[in-house]
Amino acid sequence: MAYDNLTLHTDKYQINMMYAHWFHGTLNDKAVFEAYFRKLPFGNGYAVFAGLQRIVEYIKELRFDEPMLAYLAEQEENYDPAFLEELRKLRFTGHLWSVPEGELVFPNEPLIRVEARVFEAQLIETALLNFLNYQTLIATKASRIRQVAGDDILLEFGTRRAQEADAAVWGARAAYLAGFDATSNLRAGMRFGIPTKGTHAHAWVQGHESEETAFERFAAALPDQVTLLVDTYDTLRSGIPNAIRTAKKMESQGKRMQGVRLDSGDLTYLSKTARQMLDEAGLSYVKITASNDLDENIIFNLKAQGAAIDSWGVGTQLITSADQPSLGGVYKLVARESGGEYVPVIKISGNPEKVTTPGLKETYRIVNRKSGKAEADYIALKHEDDMLKGEPLNLFDPVHPYLSKTVEDYEAQPLLKEIFRNGEQVYTLPGHEEIREYHRSRLGLFWPEYMRKLNPERYPIDLSPAAWELKMNLIKQHQKQ
Numbered sequence: 165m166a167y168d169n170l171t172l173h174t175d176k177y178q179i180n181m182m183y184a185h186w187f188h189g190t191l192n193d194k195a196v197f198e199a200y201f202r203k204l205p206f207g208n209g210y211a212v213f214a215g216l217q218r219i220v221e222y223i224k225e226l227r228f229d230e231p232m233l234a235y236l237a238e239q240e241e242n243y244d245p246a247f248l249e250e251l252r253k254l255r256f257t258g259h260l261w262s263v264p265e266g267e268l269v270f271p272n273e274p275l276i277r278v279e280a281r282v283f284e285a286q287l288i289e290t291a292l293l294n295f296l297n298y299q300t301l302i303a304t305k306a307s308r309i310r311q312v313a314g315d316d317i318l319l320e321f322g323t324r325r326a327q328e329a330d331a332a333v334w335g336a337r338a339a340y341l342a343g344f345d346a347t348s349n350l351r352a353g354m355r356f357g358i359p360t361k362g363t364h365a366h367a368w369v370q371g372h373e374s375e376e377t378a379f380e381r382f383a384a385a386l387p388d389q390v391t392l393l394v395d396t397y398d399t400l401r402s403g404i405p406n407a408i409r410t411a412k413k414m415e416s417q418g419k420r421m422q423g424v425r426l427d428s429g430d431l432t433y434l435s436k437t438a439r440q441m442l443d444e445a446g447l448s449y450v451k452i453t454a455s456n457d458l459d460e461n462i463i464f465n466l467k468a469q470g471a472a473i474d475s476w477g478v479g480t481q482l483i484t485s486a487d488q489p490s491l492g493g494v495y496k497l498v499a500r501e502s503g504g505e506y507v508p509v510i511k512i513s514g515n516p517e518k519v520t521t522p523g524l525k526e527t528y529r530i531v532n533r534k535s536g537k538a539e540a541d542y543i544a545l546k547h548e549d550d551m552l553k554g555e556p557l558n559l560f561d562p563v564h565p566y567l568s569k570t571v572e573d574y575e576a577q578p579l580l581k582e583i584f585r586n587g588e589q590v591y592t593l594p595g596h597e598e599i600r601e602y603h604r605s606r607l608g609l610f611w612p613e614y615m616r617k618l619n620p621e622r623y624p625i626d627l628s629p630a631a632w633e634l635k636m637n638l639i640k641q642h643q644k645q
């Protein structure tokens with residue numbers, strides 16, 4: 165896939181602010197931004213971070229080419245030609261830290277920290293949030309589906325309903341990272357090395373004189389990957405009996421049919437009856453795949469009803485994140501350079517949840533050494549290191565400070581990894597198998613009450629006393645002003 169240069173994939177207001185910085189000579193002042201979200205999607209107990217690969221590729225390619233510069237000149241006559249020359253030179257020269265893909269993440273903790281010339285840090289906000297918000301949302305939805313599906317096979321079928329091509333391909337990847345087994349999208353397969361799978365459509369059956377002929381011709385053409393769609397006319401009276409006949413013919417040629425697919429009707433009743441018919445015909449190795457507007461709730465119910473389904477094809481509900489179309493990730497300025505030093509900054513809001521937490525911060529996962537389970541995530545200012553020395557740590561809830569506890573025997577795991585240093589990539593992006601494995605291992609770090617799909621317990625996200633005091637002091641200063 166040719167890689168698009170996405171430098172202009174930004175909001176015009178970013179370029180306007182860059183212009184104003186250039187105009188006033190502050191373009192080289194350093195700024196620190198942090199990306200985070202405030203609310204978990206789907207009422208889930210955690211989110212699954214994804215989007216970093218796309219962000220790294222985007223940042224490495226950041227440059228304004230001639231047609232872009234000509235376009236900007238045309239768009240805004242205020243843009244001085246000398247500003248456009250400055251844009252021509254622009255590359256990412258800053259620092260970027262990020263949580264790794266597949267990590268479990270929670271509200272209000274920094275997921276990405278960008279420390280760069282304000283000129284660069286401001287430009288990348290829009291694309292960075294675009295990638296992070298969509299991919300994290302889909303990975304989280306996929307992780308919910310994986311949680312209910314147990315060890316069953318999960319197939320991503322969403323491309324035809326996705327919000328355009330990029331969403332299909334990056335969504336397929338996000339689903340794979342969070343536990344799907346394969347995608348139907350070959351472009352995603354080729355680009356990322358994700359396994360691909362496919363059955364056939366109703367058109368294949370409709371395009372033949374009879375269902376039986378259609379099945380036989382399909383089996384003859386692709387004998388090693390035969391999953392027959394059995395609901396075109398009548399699943400139990402026609403589809404399954406014809407599939408059984410085809411499977412028997414295949415057996416006589418030394419081949420084994422892989423499966424049948426159910427795509428309508430009562431999937432519990434049909435799957436149980438189909439299973440019985442296949443078993444009675446000696447075809448217990450033939451698997452049953454189901455599709456039809458599935459999501460985690462329907463799969464959960466079908467399994468509770470005892471459906472005999474081995475494999476699930478999930479499209480629309482996953483790739484469009486139908487029950488929640490966006491994750492509200494934000495990118496907020498937390499410090500700016502003044503006189504060669506960083507000055508923490510705050511954004512005050514009438515809504516207490518929207519008041520930002522100032523200063524450069526790290527997030528630590530506090531893991532109890534006895535239980536091996538995560539106790540809380542702890543957001544501290546960058547220079548603090550008590551938690552790394554293993555000193556007793558007082559964890560308190562920043563919204564309800566009277567909720568507190570002390571942990572003693574713990575490991576503090578820093579979640580942010582250094583990705584770019586002075587514009588150079590210093591982090592090797594892990595392969596997709598490694599990310600899947602990482603996601604699985606991180607799930608094991610949490611008590612089940614934080615992981616359940618319905619009404620999970622809230623996992624504690626705590627602020628260090630120093631971070632809390634800094635925030636309170638800045639709020640007071642602003643109140644005085």
Ligand SMILES: Nc1ncnc2c1ncn2[C@@H]1O[C@H](COP(=O)(O)OP(=O)(O)OP(=O)(O)O)[C@@H](O)[C@H]1O
Binds near residue numbers: 455457465469
């Ligand atoms: N036993 C079941 N319990 C709960 N939900 C189910 C069960 N069986 C199927 N479903 C779901 O109910 C919905 C049925 O949708 P709909 O009525 O549009 O499908 P259909 O009429 O069976 O098939 P189609 O319209 O696609 O030919 C789907 O989302 C399907 O996954």
Ligand SMILES: O=P(O)(O)OC[C@H]1O[C@H](OP(=O)(O)OP(=O)(O)O)[C@H](O)[C@@H]1O
Binds near residue numbers: 325
């Ligand atoms: O339902 P989804 O989760 O999106 O899964 C993908 C769907 O796409 C295909 O049919 P399509 O929707 O094109 O046609 P249909 O509605 O007539 O089955 C397939 O048969 C699935 O039903």
Ligand SMILES: O=C(O)c1cccnc1
Binds near residue numbers: 321362425455477479
């Ligand atoms: O392979 C399939 O069965 C498939 C692929 C995409 C959409 N629906 C079904």
